[in-house]
Amino acid sequence: MENQINSAINAIKLLRSSVSNVFETTLSAQNNSIQDESSFLLELQDQLSTVDVNFKSIESTINALNVPSGPFTLGNTAVLNHEADPDRQGVYTDLVNSYNWYEKTHLYSALANTMLSQNSLKRSFYTSSNKRRRPTVPVNPAQLVDHMINSINTNNMTIKVYRPFGTPTSAFLHVNLSRVMKAAIILRGLVIELVTVKGFNEPLDSVDDHWIESRYAVFRKIQDHAHCAMLHFYSPTFAELATRSFITWLASYSNIFSEPCKRCQRFLLNNLPPTYRDFRSLEPLHEECRH
Amino acid sequence: MGVTILTPYPLQNKSGAEAIEELSKRLLALGATQAGQFLVDGDIFEHSFKKIKIHVMHNSEYPASVFSILDNGQKQIPLITDLIFDLLMLKVNPIYSSKKMIKIESKGPRFELGDFLVKLGSVTMSQNQNFKGILIEVDYRPCLVPAFCWDLIKEFLQGLLGQQAPTAIPGYFTNTLPSNNPNQHYHRFNDTYQPIDTVQQYLEHFNNYRKQSQAPTI
Incomplete structure (x- = not known):
């Protein structure tokens, strides 16, 4: 019809x-x-x-065309016909639009639900037993973090620990990578909460700077990839290993400007150097070249 | 501020304005946006009886600074000061006098393309604006060390200029400099880039243009 x-x-x-x-x-x-x-x-x-x-x-x-068999069942909207006030005559179109909008929201949320249930990215860890149903925060995280940082030994990389809010559970790691870039990793216990990537000449001293994006497209892109990596390496049971792998992965950016893409053998694509690093092999790739 | 590479562009029987227009079109086609104009100028003050020259230069990228380079024939000493330095030079006029005929400047449009900053400058000399050539400045802003990003900038220049792109590292970066350890070769290629490096590259090219037009001074 x-x-x-x-x-x-x-x-x-x-x-x-x-x-x-x-x-x-x-x-x-x-x-x-x-x-x-x-x-x-x-x-x-x-x-x-x-x-x-x-x-x-x-x-x-x-x-x-067929002649409609009976009157359309429009529910309460049929009463709109009897509306005499000219100001309210336009209500019907708005109603249809909002109905369509709701339909779409419903459709998209159903799609998103299936997608998310396939890729589990839960950031909190719960055990099945009722007694232990609370997030795992280590007994003395400050010592664990210090120990982990001291044991990380990568070339071209310096890591400093700050605890700006005086709490033992949260720590800010300031990572300086050669003379190429800076990164700040905010930890809760040993779990990464937030990563900020900046250029070597950009400020990262005040606490507010951690929420300001870099002014360079390259580092904004790297920050996006770092967020993906943060989720990729995330593992609540082996938090130390996860954070350590993340830092090793981040260290592979020391050659961001000097190493061409492994696939297309070129430096620039869309005016950006290879901003992606493979999670396993740490090979430099352009964002568009990785598939 | 990042690493800046300055390269002259051969004209190939075109006028300066034509070449600038062609390059601008090429940049816009690559997706660049024009971001105003720029100007770099250089003046020479000569000592009245010693063989000492002071190059006083301005760069519109650093509008509050005056870059001056003292040159006694063997050694160049750079100095970065506030704008009031210009007035100081007027005060010492009897000893250091300016040579208006060889005042040289490079100006033109300025483009932004991703993290790159490209400036197309047409170089003119003396007060009657003799056209000398075209200097292209490419600034890769996120990177601070020339050695890290030279290959990347070279690729960018090849994309922009094709055959005319430079293949060798500019001499300014590879010249060996005096260092404390005589066994160790030291040059600027691995140094952190400073604004004065841009100005000194301009000075080198300006001096070349000056030599083309007249016998070496003094």
């Missing part, structure tokens, strides 16, 4: 456009008095025949 109505509306549109074509031709012929008469007549005949064809197609589509 809907398809038929749609094709009928399309046929009407076609007819309207062909008729307006006829008027346009006659108007331009009137303006150009020198125009060749026979060619004008031929053109007009051509267009009139298209009008005829379009008209016939409308007739046929309308004949194919």
